[in-house]
Amino acid sequence: MSDVESGSGTPGLRGMERLSRDLPHGVELFHLKPEGSVLFADRDGARELGPSEEFLRFIDDGQFAHYLVGDARTSPERPSNATFKLGVVGPRSAFTPHAHGGEHIVLSLGHAACGLYDAPRGRVTEIRLFPGAMIRIPEMMPHSFANRGSKPLNILAANTGFGIDHEDYAITADEAERRAVDEAGDDGIRHGHGTLGTVTRVGTDYGLLAAALRDIERIQRVRGIGATTVRERLAAGLRRAASALEGPR
Known part of the structure; x- marks a missing residue:
């Protein structure tokens, strides 16, 4: 029974x-x-x-996180070295494209995808992820994580130095554009210098960052969220059956 x-x-x-x-x-x-x-x-x-118990909003509505190391207020001024959290990504959904102020590592436990902006090549690359795939994303690299499946997706995510309450945890295109304007002087000329995805946020060109994030947004609108294949759906069914047999009773 x-x-x-x-x-x-x-x-x-x-x-x-x-x-x-x-x-x-x-x-x-x-x-x-x-x-x-x-x-x-x-x-x-x-x-x-569940979302109503011990979970926090995770960048977007409908996405949730449960901290295992650090907390939402982790920052260089309030360090725990890194945050480590369990995330739940809604079915057939994607995060708003963003860049993190620190390094980002994600372990996918389902069928996911990660859109990444490749600055040297000037293009967006989408990496399809499978259960057990772990991706490591450098500091300030524009990206977006999506759940290709029809059920909630569990992920384990680690970020160096920043919790989700920090202003540099997830910099969206809107925020990057605001920062680009703030860095411009009264003459409208940007006085900061830097490149996209530099080692430190001090040298980041927020205008370039905003443009890269807008490219990912455009790709998401045009292509939508990729679907799972027949083979992946069959594997997911077998995985659920294995979990039922292996799980605690």
Whole structure:
């Protein structure tokens, strides 16, 4: 008899509840299920995590994050060296294109895509990601992360030095354009100097950054969010079946 049939509500939750009894105080256990749900257990019991519980807004409406290291206010002035969080990306959705003030690492647990602006080549490159693929993105590189699947996508994301409340966590095209205007003098000539994606934000040309982000936005509008292939959908079904067999009971 499944956990749903037995009244526990979520498949696997009853097994997590049993595991919670053996956890030492302070230890937390997460089960990231293939269909996008997240089960959580500690010494006090088990429950399903959701947007209304222990999740924060993650750049855009409908996207959520749960911090594991650091918090939303992490910054160079309030350091934790890096933030590490669990993210939930809505079905068939993409983040607003942006650039981070620090290095960015994302582990995808489903079928995703990452649009990246390749400055030396002057073009947008889309990288299709698969479950278990991890991508490392340099500081200030324009990009956007998308969920190609029809179910919520779990990701693990690490950022060096910045939490989502910091002004340099995710610089969008609108923000880059505002900064470009602020850097211009009364004569309308920009007095700052720099290039796109430089090692430090001090030397970033925000006009170029805004243009690159607008290119990613345009590609998203024209191409939309890529779909999963028949092979990927079959693999996702097999993965859900494997999770049902392997998960805690």
